[in-house]
Amino acid sequence: MAAQLIDGKAIAEQIRQEMKAEVAELKEKFGGKAPGLAVVLVGQRKDSQTYVRNKKKACEEVGIVSFGTDLDESATEAEVLQAVAGYNADPSVHGILVQLPLPPHIDEQRVLDAISIEKDVDGFHPLNIGRLAMRGRDPLFVPCTPKGCLELLKRSGVALSGKKAAVVGRSNIVGMPAALLLQREDCTVTVIHSRTANAQRICAEADIVIAACGKAEMVGGDWIKEGAVVIDVGINAVDDATAKRGYRLVGDVNFAEASEKASQITPVPGGVGPMTIAMLLRNCVDGAARTFAAEA
Numbered sequence: 001m002a003a004q005l006i007d008g009k010a011i012a013e014q015i016r017q018e019m020k021a022e023v024a025e026l027k028e029k030f031g032g033k034a035p036g037l038a039v040v041l042v043g044q045r046k047d048s049q050t051y052v053r054n055k056k057k058a059c060e061e062v063g064i065v066s067f068g069t070d071l072d073e074s075a076t077e078a079e080v081l082q083a084v085a086g087y088n089a090d091p092s093v094h095g096i097l098v099q100l101p102l103p104p105h106i107d108e109q110r111v112l113d114a115i116s117i118e119k120d121v122d123g124f125h126p127l128n129i130g131r132l133a134m135r136g137r138d139p140l141f142v143p144c145t146p147k148g149c150l151e152l153l154k155r156s157g158v159a160l161s162g163k164k165a166a167v168v169g170r171s172n173i174v175g176m177p178a179a180l181l182l183q184r185e186d187c188t189v190t191v192i193h194s195r196t197a198n199a200q201r202i203c204a205e206a207d208i209v210i211a212a213c214g215k216a217e218m219v220g221g222d223w224i225k226e227g228a229v230v231i232d233v234g235i236n237a238v239d240d241a242t243a244k245r246g247y248r249l250v251g252d253v254n255f256a257e258a259s260e261k262a263s264q265i266t267p268v269p270g271g272v273g274p275m276t277i278a279m280l281l282r283n284c285v286d287g288a289a290r291t292f293a294a295e296a
């Protein structure tokens, strides 16, 4: 039986509409103050430029004021740190995002550690990750992509408590925090990675699969249990002369195969990607609301 599609694009759109109303209420309540998001972009990567443009557009739609610093590929680490310090000190900025990856001559860790945790809307600060890992504690912000995955599961009516979940991939920005979030929802979580023995067999036992390994279509149909729910985080460009842009986007899941087995599945594009941006705005609005309440 073919799986039901989880429409991330439509769900993200709905979330933006909900937030638009919330932002209007915040403004009303706090003398016209609006949430602000600052994005720091270093270099000219095409994909980064696309995401940054999409973020700005989404901010406008919701009523978040966007700030941006575009630095040349050759910018020094000190210049990036200076941009971050400026936004840390700016009371009209409630969220700071430094677009990754940074050029290799810049120490990513040092830059991320410099972002004030109250403005860490990416949720990448070690203090936020540490709190996410601890029972009885709460981070100020949860990383946007894994947060979007959980939101898709919840809004698709997927029960999580007591379920077996497999996360394919162990990155700091997706796999690891996704596993922590699923565990917080009382799933029993297995993290599968490049050194896992019998990865396919282990994955095929899971009720819920989050694929975030960064390898095009690696998760085949035989990795998926009949009736499982599949969230595909991957965005991989594969050459395709017949496609409009000369390439098409595929996920980390073989969609055609997996959708024969899954009960519900996200597409690529139109799945997790738009949710990542919606959750970034969510974090920014939440951060601003906290700050406004503290100031009042």
Ligand SMILES: Nc1nc(=O)c2c([nH]1)NC[C@@H]1CN(c3ccc(C(=O)N[C@@H](CCC(=O)O)C(=O)O)cc3)C=[N+]21
Pocket: 050, 051, 054, 097, 098, 099, 100, 101, 122, 144, 145, 235, 268, 269, 270, 271, 272, 273, 274, 275, 276, 277
């Ligand atoms: N500090 C930081 N935070 C991030 O959250 C971050 C980052 N750096 N660096 C790059 C990745 C990637 N990322 C995406 C966001 C939206 C889509 C998205 O909306 N994709 C659309 C289509 C994209 C297209 O057509 O090219 C979709 O999947 O439907 C994709 C990828 C955020 N990232």
